[in-house]
Amino acid sequence: MNVLMVGTIALDTVETPFGTKTDILGGSSAHAAVAAGFFTKISIVAPVGEDFPQEYLDLLGRHNIDTSKLVKLNGKTFRWSGYYEFDMNQAHTKETQLNVLTEFNPQLDAESRKAEYVFLANLDPDIQLKILDQLESPKLVAADTMDFWIKSKRKALFEVIKRVDYMLINEGEVRMLMETPNIPLAARRLLKLGAKAVIIKKGEHGALLFKDDDHFSVPSYPQEMFKDPTGAGDSFAGGFIGYLAKTDDISDGGVRKALIIGSVMASFNIEDFSMDRMKILKKHEIIDRFGEFARFSKFDALQAIHLGGY
Numbered sequence: 001m002n003v004l005m006v007g008t009i010a011l012d013t014v015e016t017p018f019g020t021k022t023d024i025l026g027g028s029s030a031h032a033a034v035a036a037g038f039f040t041k042i043s044i045v046a047p048v049g050e051d052f053p054q055e056y057l058d059l060l061g062r063h064n065i066d067t068s069k070l071v072k073l074n075g076k077t078f079r080w081s082g083y084y085e086f087d088m089n090q091a092h093t094k095e096t097q098l099n100v101l102t103e104f105n106p107q108l109d110a111e112s113r114k115a116e117y118v119f120l121a122n123l124d125p126d127i128q129l130k131i132l133d134q135l136e137s138p139k140l141v142a143a144d145t146m147d148f149w150i151k152s153k154r155k156a157l158f159e160v161i162k163r164v165d166y167m168l169i170n171e172g173e174v175r176m177l178m179e180t181p182n183i184p185l186a187a188r189r190l191l192k193l194g195a196k197a198v199i200i201k202k203g204e205h206g207a208l209l210f211k212d213d214d215h216f217s218v219p220s221y222p223q224e225m226f227k228d229p230t231g232a233g234d235s236f237a238g239g240f241i242g243y244l245a246k247t248d249d250i251s252d253g254g255v256r257k258a259l260i261i262g263s264v265m266a267s268f269n270i271e272d273f274s275m276d277r278m279k280i281l282k283k284h285e286i287i288d289r290f291g292e293f294a295r296f297s298k299f300d301a302l303q304a305i306h307l308g309g310y
Contacts, residue, residue: 002041003245004112005238006079007121007144008101012027013094014273015083018227025056026080028121028144034278035265036242038286043112045069045131047104050079059275061193069112073100088229088270089203093228095217108134117245120164121234122146125156132163138145140198140250142166142241144233145240150177158266162194170201170236183208184215199240199259201233209259214252218259219297221267221289224262228273232266235278239265264289 007029042065050072051200060067079097083154084090104127113136120143122127127145135141143164149157150173157177159166167190171183178186187198187210200208206220240262246252264286271277 001224002043002115003109003117003119003241004043004045004115005033005036005119005121005241006045006106006128007032007119007123007234009044009048009052009091010078010080011052012079012230012274014228014230016228016273017086019273021228021273023079025059026230026274027078028065028231028234029109030275031058031234031269032121032241033060033065033237034063034275035235035238035262035269036245037238038265038281038283039239039242039246039261040064041066042242043069043115045071045106045112046109047071047073047078047100049073049075049100059279063278069109071104071106073103075103078287082230084229088226091230106131116140119237119241120144121237122149123158124152125149125153125160128160129156129163129256132160139163140241142168142237144168144237145173146249147173147176148242150181158193161190165196166199166240167195167197168201168233170203170233174198174200184210187215197255200230201236203229203232206263207236207259209255216256216259218263220263220298221293221294223267223270225271227271229270230274232270235269236262236266238262258288260293261286264293264307 005302008027009030012026029044029046033044036042076099078099078101081094082091116139118138118141122144141164174186178189180186190198198210204220206305207218209216240258243258243261268277268281
């Protein structure tokens, strides 16, 4: 099944201890769509400016992404500039230029309104609500957010949370949003707001899934090649939703596999800047790394006899 993906497309300038890259392809929906495109067809809705390079459109198209629904507006493409130090979990923003993002008012066509799998990538929650209002009968909707929206549009974000199946958020943001340092407690509070499940991204430490009656810990990959973490969380989300749409299996087992796939895709994304690693990624590498996750996460249940049972 196809995935409808709504979010941002950006031209990023990124500096890490491993180099600096200028005007590279970025944005929440771009990273998520490329990751998801390894599993199913993606329709991406996002604004771009007159300066958006054709080579990036071609790159997206080669990754199973329908770019015909991109909204080209007069002006410049959204830009973000930032840097990372050796703690690569923390991005430091130098500059954000919203540009055409301020004019983005998406109107879905008839095909997009019927989408069964939808990912609302990190974006203004007011726009996420506009998309939700236009959907007819989605099978599964997942949404992401960030600290900027938590601080500036908390009320609208709460409305989004009430209306989605899976809410994705990183550990620092969920603590901020729910005003507690305790992650399980923060997740429970989020569930009470209406989301059916909460996925908390923990960067290099994996992720956690919380549902009313269950939780699941997603391992991280012991990464040695690590150049640029930008878009890792979006790649995680893209792998997750793309695999679910591919299998059309939203059982607990299917969701757990999809979460591992998300971690797999994030682990490849951080190996190079922008989409450079994803451009050369092969499906057999995804399968092999998934197998590694299964191997290093497996252990046998402890039996009472091993502790001198009583």
